[in-house]
Amino acid sequence: MRGDPDILVVGGGPAGVAAATAAAESGLSVILSEMRASLGGAIHRQPAPGSKPIAPLPSLRGRWQSLRSALTASGAEVATRRSFIGIDSTGAVMIDNRVTGQLEIYRPRALILACGALEVVRPRPGWQLPGVVTAGGLQVMLKEGCVPKGRILIAGSGPLLLALATQLTAAGQPPVAVVEGGNPIARPLVALGLLASPSILPDVATLMQPMLMRRFPWWRSTEVETIEQSGDGLAACLRLPNGRIRRIEIDRIALHDGLRSNDFGLPTDGARDGLIVLRVGDVREVLGAHAAEEDGRRAGIEAAMRIKGQAPPAAVSAIIVRERRLQAKLAAIFQPPDRTAAVLNCPDETVICRCENRTLGELKAQLSGRDTMSARELRLNGRFGMGACQGRFCLPSTLSIMAALQPDTIKAEATEVAGQRWPLRPVSLSALADADVAPDRQSAMPS
Structure with a gap:
């Protein structure tokens, strides 16, 4: 010790x-x-x-x-x-x-x-299916030397999407496409502000080069509406800028909607x-x-x-x-549209809390009573944010949906609702019993 x-x-x-x-x-x-x-x-x-x-x-x-x-x-x-x-x-x-x-x-x-x-990923129908990962998680796999195989779609918003696509391309596995919810090209004046940060310009050139060489398409102002099982793989339905839906067959999809x-x-x-x-x-x-x-x-x-x-x-x-x-x-350049309405319009069976497998329909049912429900009551009664992650993934989305459905709710931060609990990790009882704790502190437990 x-x-x-x-x-x-x-x-x-x-x-x-x-x-x-x-x-x-x-x-x-x-x-x-x-x-x-x-x-x-x-x-x-x-x-x-x-x-x-x-x-x-x-x-x-x-x-x-x-x-x-x-x-x-x-x-x-x-x-x-x-x-x-x-x-x-x-x-x-x-x-x-x-x-x-x-x-x-x-x-x-x-x-x-x-x-x-x-990493932030907003709820979508099918986002809990096997083969759906975060862009950051896929990037970590790649950095560790595991190059994913098959048809890969990268979707969400932010420069990390292009970074992952560039790295996959360099590894010989370019993505099927990069789907960007915002439209950075539509904000040229904001983009010119990057000239005041010359240190980032070589990074921008590196990220844009494979896209400009058409190694992969970059679809902007486009959203992943749903993800479905399709044979041994997946199918993603994309809403294009003109409102049309495009279905694309893939083996894996990497989602990313920002960082916090x-x-x-x-x-x-x-x-x-x-x-x-x-x-x-x-x-x-x-x-x-x-x-x-x-x-x-x-x-x-x-x-x-x-x-x-x-x-x-x-x-x-x-x-x-x-x-x-x-x-x-960068946040202004890649600013996506407000997605609260998109989540509200998802089918009721859309999973919101993945740890507890709680759905949008169950969330709406919890809020359909005559009395206004507090965020903490929603968590305790509906078990949103009660799983192993302690709400760090689902509570922000849950609270934004709650605010839209129940405008009179007092606004609460996710950490206020969940309390100060680090995500659960399994620790054996023998390890706790053998821990080197002073005799007068044997009763102390994690806060």
Whole structure:
């Protein structure tokens, strides 16, 4: 069993690695905990042994090597195959060691949470079928060296769609098409704003090149209406800009409707039972890899200074400001139409909560009573958001539908309804019983 570090960092992506490096360089003891077998996160996911790596975008070339070298030189300890379970009622941090099957209890002076972003996928009829994945999940498979076979459709909204299509094409498996809900080409004046961010222009050229060379079609202002089983594969029905429906046979479909912070169940920044807690990178604000690195460095330095009784600098980094402006421009360029009405018009059998297999019809039935139902009552009575993910996937959609059907409902955030519960992970009773907890704290359970 390791001793308690001064600082425990959870998450081995660019933010976590940068935070652990900066904290260790201050002279404090640091443990970097990562759930996978190797560091890198989703952005710098490392290929399996013997697999050919996927070329990163120009702006990211060399970044991982630089980050990894700095981490090694800093002396921070790296612990892989460790899953963050939560913080108990005494402020102890619980980590599941997936190698030994034991529960590790740490009492650091500061905890830095770098759990990344969460991919958003809006409900559609058939989105729960086998063969339907997220674009980010398919991209991770590709980065790890597993090139998917068959006819692949990429659909949703945002630049990640083109990034995945470009990487699939480079791997010899171009998609059948990229279906974009917005129409970036219809916003040329907004797109010209990217000229103020010259660092991203090589990335834009890389993403647009295979599409311009007609390696795959890019259908804009187009939506996936339904996904159906078709023989051994799938069929996607697309609504085209002219309102017509086009049916396309595929083997796999990758959906993506944006990103949001993966902050469900995480404590807010501040102090908890004497423990300094900081969120960093995309778990604090989704701004991309460069901002994540910068925010990680800030958090590592801030944690060290606060432990030493020093006041951290209050100024916001110029890199964070720059990346915030860039993300706002990209969001405006790829802005899709409001999809609340599209979800409301889905068939009643459309699944909304995948963990509990709860449907749109069941959601409407819950809200059809004479009395206005609160969001929490909907969750407890209808079991929306009660599954293993604790609502981090379905509650935002559920609450938007609820607001449309029941306008008098007091607006609530998903985290308010679900409470502070990190998604459930199986931990054996023997691991809990054998956990190294002080005798006077044996009754402490995850909060």
